[in-house]
Structure formats: C-alpha cells, structure tokens
Amino acid sequence: MVSAGLEILGLGLCVIGSLLVMVVCGLPMWKVTAFIEANIVVAQTIWDGLWMSCVVQSTGQMQCKVHDSVLALGHDLQAARALTVISCVFGVLGLMVVIAGAQCTNCINDENVKARVVNAGGVIYIISGLFVLVPLCWMANNIISDFYNPQVPPSKKREIGAALYIGWAATALLLIGGALLCCSCPSNGNSGYSAKYAPTKRATPNGTVDYDKRNYV
Numbered sequence: 069m070v071s072a073g074l075e076i077l078g079l080g081l082c083v084i085g086s087l088l089v090m091v092v093c094g095l096p097m098w099k100v101t102a103f104i105e106a107n108i109v110v111a112q113t114i115w116d117g118l119w120m121s122c123v124v125q126s127t128g129q130m131q132c133k134v135h136d137s138v139l140a141l142g143h144d145l146q147a148a149r150a151l152t153v154i155s156c157v158f159g160v161l162g163l164m165v166v167i168a169g170a171q172c173t174n175c176i177n178d179e180n181v182k183a184r185v186v187n188a189g190g191v192i193y194i195i196s197g198l199f200v201l202v203p204l205c206w207m208a209n210n211i212i213s214d215f216y217n218p219q220v221p222p223s224k225k226r227e228i229g230a231a232l233y234i235g236w237a238a239t240a241l242l243l244i245g246g247a248l249l250c251c252s253c254p255s256n257g258n259s260g261y262s263a264k265y266a267p268t269k270r271a272t273p274n275g276t277v278d279y280d281k282r283n284y285v
Contacts, residue, residue, distance in 0.1 A: 072171045074248050075186060079166050081245030082193040086159030088238035089200050093152045096122045096132065097229035098207060102215060102222070116226065118149050144210050148203035158196035159242075165189035166249060183252050190249025197242030204235045 096117030115122040122132040135141060138149075168175045169185025176182045211228055214220045 071183075071253050075166070075170055075252050076172075078190065078245040078248030078252075079163075079170070081241045081248070082159070082162060082166070082190075085193075085197065085238045085241030085245060086156065086163070088234055088241070089152065089155050089159060089196070092200070092231045092235040092238060093118065093156060095229075095231040095234070096120050097231045098148075099211060099226035100229045102225040102227045114226075115229065117231065118145060118152065144203070144206050148207055151199045151203045155196045155199040158192055158199060162189045162192035162196060162246075165192060186252040187250050190246040190252070193242050193246035193249065197239045197246065200235055200242070201239045204232050204239065208232055 094117075096115045096119070098118065099116035101112075101114045112126065113124040115124065120132045120134045122130055124130045135145075138146065141149075166186055166189035167173060169182040169189065171179075171182065176185060208228055211226050215225050215227065
C-alpha cells in the first residue's frame with residue numbers, strides 16, 4: 069500500500085514537471101531586457117526564447133519573430149533547444165514506462181518485474197530532469213556573465229527570465245518524483261502466514277501410537 073502511494077505521488081510530480089518543461093520549451097521569456105542606467109524608462113521590452121524573440125511595447129502590443137536560422141544562433145541556444153526537446157521526449161517515455169509497470173495496471177503480471185519497470189521509469193525521469201537542468205544553468209551563467217561584463221553595452225544586457233525559474237521548479241519536481249519512483253518495491257501478495265499443523269498423536273490399547281487420520285483428509 070505504501071509502495072503504491074509512492075508510485076502515485078512520484079508519477080504525479082513527474083507528470084507536472086514534464087508539462088512544465090514543455091511550457092518552458094515554448095516560452096520566449098528565457099532572457100528579458102535589463103533595465104539599468106539609461107534603460108530605466110524604455111518604450112519596449114525584449115524577450116528572447118529558444119524559438120523566437122518578442123518585443124513588447126509599452127502600450128501592451130507584442131510582436132514576435134521566429135529565429136530564421138539555427139546556425140546563426142549561439143551555442144547555448146542550440147544546445148538548449150536540443151536538450152530541452154530530448155527532456156520532453158524522455159518525459160513522455162517515462163510516463164509510458166511507469167504506467168506499464170504500475171501496481172494499478174495489469175500490463176505485467178510479475179510483481180518483481182513491475183517494480184523494476186517502475187524503477188526504470190524513475191531513472192528516465194531523473195535523466196529528463198538533468199537534461200533540462202544543463203541548458204538552464206548554462207543560459208543563466210551566460211546571462212550573469214554578460215550582465216557584469218563591462219564590454220557588453222547596456223542595451224545588449226539581459227536578465228534571467230521567468231522561463232528559467234519555471235524550468236528550475238520543473239527540474240526539482242522531476243528529480244524528486246524520479247527518486248520516489250526508484251524507491252518502489254514489489255507488493256507482498258501473501259499478507260497472511262501459512263499455518264502448519266502437526267498430526268495429533270493418539271495412544272492405542274496395545275501401546276502403539278496412532279495418528280488421527282482426519283488430519284490427512
């Protein structure tokens with residue numbers, strides 16, 4: 069019962085984490101305009117994402133443009149694209165593996181095999197979290213380095229966007245949920261104890277010992 073509860077809790081955390089990773093993959097708010105020095109009051113805000121860049125006017129209008137060339141992007145954006153998409157794929161794969169081995173399903177009959185399948189699904193979710201953690205930290209490091217680099221003009225400096233914070237939360241959910249799934253163990257189907265009864269001895273008139281034959285029926 070405890071193992072089934074851990075599976076449900078772990079799977080729920082992993083599913084939420086995978087959905088957040090998909091949201092982060094599509095959000096353009098990986099980098100946002102830094103309001104420093106003369107940029108305190110500006111008429112527009114620039115958002116940079118994996119797939120597009122958006123310009124938000126002070127009037128509320130927003131215009132987005134998809135990145136034209138993949139080769140023209142920086143190495144961090146290219147790696148972030150690939151690793152984030154792989155993380156999404158691993159999230160879907162982990163969901164199918166865990167459902168196949170869950171105790172509430174009948175896809176696999178052997179309890180030991182089901183537990184190993186769920187453990188494998190937990191490992192897949194942990195790998196998915198690591199895949200999305202690498203581009204998040206890489207991107208954040210580049211943003212912070214450029215922000216404190218005096219050679220970068222103020223108009224080119226960016227700050228950490230909301231997508232990175234959501235991505236870190238998704239990574240935490242994937243790692244915690246995957247760890248809970250790795251703790252899954254096979255359920256014990258034999259809840260009771262097997263009782264063994266010794267045959268009853270009975271003395272006969274001639275001094276020999278006779279066993280009650282009702283115990284063998």
